[in-house]
Amino acid sequence: MPRVSNRGRCQKLPQKSCEEIEAMLGLSELKNTKVYQEAFTEGKQQGLEEGKQKTQLEAIPKMIQLGLSLEAIAQVLDLPVEVVEQVAQQLQK
Numbered sequence: 471m472p473r474v475s476n477r478g479r480c481q482k483l484p485q486k487s488c489e490e491i492e493a494m495l496g497l498s499e500l501k502n503t504k505v506y507q508e509a510f511t512e513g514k515q516q517g518l519e520e521g522k523q524k525t526q527l528e529a530i531p532k533m534i535q536l537g538l539s540l541e542a543i544a545q546v547l548d549l550p551v552e553v554v555e556q557v558a559q560q561l562q563k
Contacts, residue, residue: 530557 492498500506526547533543540558544551 527553527557530554531561534558534561 486494501510526549529547530543533546534540538546540554541551543549544554547554
């Protein structure tokens with residue numbers, strides 16, 4: 471029996487719609503499971519948290535340039551003062 475390479479199999483996928491690929495792989499049933507829903511929700515929440523933290527950390531240098539104290543920045547961003555101090559120290563390097 472001849473072997474079909476992954477490349478040969480993958481070349482067929484662009485001709486398929488997302489729905490057809492999902493049906494082939496049984497993903498639609500998987501998406502309806504409780505485990506998938508919980509993992510999806512957890513992943514989404516984690517992404518939102520990481521995005522919020524990134525935004526907060528990016529705001530610190532701007533707030534320092536505006537002349538706000540590190541304590542005020544920590545209070546406004548609801549961060550520990552130590553985190554704001556670490557970012558401020560990194561700016562000085």
